[in-house]
Amino acid sequence: MLKVNNLSKIWKDFKLKNVSFKIDKEYCVILGPSGAGKSVLIKCIAGILKPDAGKIILNGKDITNLPPEKRNVGYVPQNYALFPNKNVYKNIAYGLLIKKVNKLEIDRKVKEIAEFLNISHLLNRDVKTLSGGEQQRVALARALILNPSILLLDEPTSALDIKIKESIISELKKIKDIPVLHVTHDLTEARTLGEKIGIFIDGELIAFGNKDILKKPNNKKVAEFLGFNIVGNKAIAPEEVIIKDGDEGEVINVVDYGRYKKVFVKYNCYIIKAFTERDLNIGDRVGLEFREGIKIIS
Template sequence: MLKVESISKDYREFKLREISFDVREGEHFIILGPSGSGKTVLLEIIAGIISPDRGRILLRGEDITGLPPEKRNFSYIPQNYALFPHMTVFDNIAFGLKLRKIPRKEVARKVREVAESLGIDHLLHRKPRTLSGGEQQRVAIARALVVKPELLLMDEPFANLDVQTKSKLIREMKRWRKEFGFTAIHVTHSFEEALSLGDRVGIMLRGRLVQVGDVRDVFSKPKSEEVARFLGFENIIEGVANGRILKVGDLRIELPREVWGKVRVGIRPEDITIFMEGVKTSARNVFKARVEGIEDLGALVKLTLNLGGIILRAFITRSSLIELGIREGEEVYASFKASAIHVFP
């Protein structure tokens, strides 16, 4: 449906370099990256707000690179929602329909239908300043969907919401997608949004799209250490592999497949299980470790573990920390399955 070809742009402090990807009909495509990686600039280039220095954008095979935003039939939801403060919710939602010269009765019908679907039909007489963040977001989404856009562009759509409102809107976004059948490009730094909503994801780091693929594949099989570290592989270790065994100092770690020679592997902290004593487990990799650090992260606690000179980090729940009675300096057992190990190419 949409094809982005070799887009480059120097814009203020941002530099985009040779960005290429495609978006399929009916897909929810996530652009995932940290703040400052150029995600919003890329989205605004696709929207037609900013012109690229090089490259082109094709919609159904037609070059739309020079087409103004109003001719693209895309709906763009910026991070601040950009609702008109002097207009009611009804008039905000109706704005795009009125620009298209839709008859008044048809405008009223379409606005009420989309407002009912998004659960805001009781707010149509209100002004944006009287709404909560979640309600404002629903209004912005309703305004975007009511015109039946070719493509929905969303810039950090849930960034300004509290955790509960965000979780609710993510669940409802799945329902709205089924109901309205839209195609979306969704910019975010949130792993939760990517995993919950995305079909495919493009990882954007320092102005480059460094990996594109199915969301689950990218998260489980990052193609570089840079991508892996961004996606939460805090434990990256180097050793010498002899078939299914990786030798790291005095440790012998079972690998998910045969590998030979010097390699580097990654293990997520959440894939390491902690026991206070040796137990029978399906995990082949079980090692005695000393707890060298305990970091409180809220619901989770990060443990820094020393396995014979090899430092690993593991996540456990706060309740598990209390139940197990883990303290700094104590010995524990750390286990992880061979299948949890990612071998870097």
């Protein structure tokens, strides 16, 4: 269990402001735009950065001032940071070697974790020859082999192309029984993996809770970040906007997703986002109908 209390940190251009949350053995996704300071949060929990204020408690123990090597956290940075002078096997085994685990046991564990993450065939490879997805799996294996008290993932799929991304997501789904803290800017990842979701903007955790907060944002900032249309004091998901025949709106932009299109419609003084299967082009006039919206405060 991880408990973060009023954590604050200023590092380079990034800031954490009074961040507090708690996760059990569950998959928690912290969602936020790039540059919001998500990596700073992860680095504080890993012990790489020392917080200016606040407390970090892992399994009941205050780890705020412990060095990284005494925390038992699994850390997978955005660029994977594999040891370039060791092969895949030695990368994965490194943590066990430090703990002076005997050779047979190391061998058994490395093979077990490699099988779990489908990288058994890569064990003798030089890490410089691996693809992005393969590197990610090796980095995961290297962290997981030590049975960490928490797994920290910093934008684990941001450098991967879409197909590899999906397979990594399905790999991540298999991780059970330990808390996972995964920071990302990708909404799909949050929806697919998150049991708990946090929304992190400008160094602040402005929403935290179960998946519902993605569907029912409680304030304007969250709603805007999640792509809701803000009309008056209501947040309306793009899926809740129906495009029909009419004259009150003008299409100003179209993104083509194949079977459907995302359209941006100028409507009164708002720009409304909506999905449609109609074949619309920029400049077309359409009518809009809103299904239920969520009332938001402020």
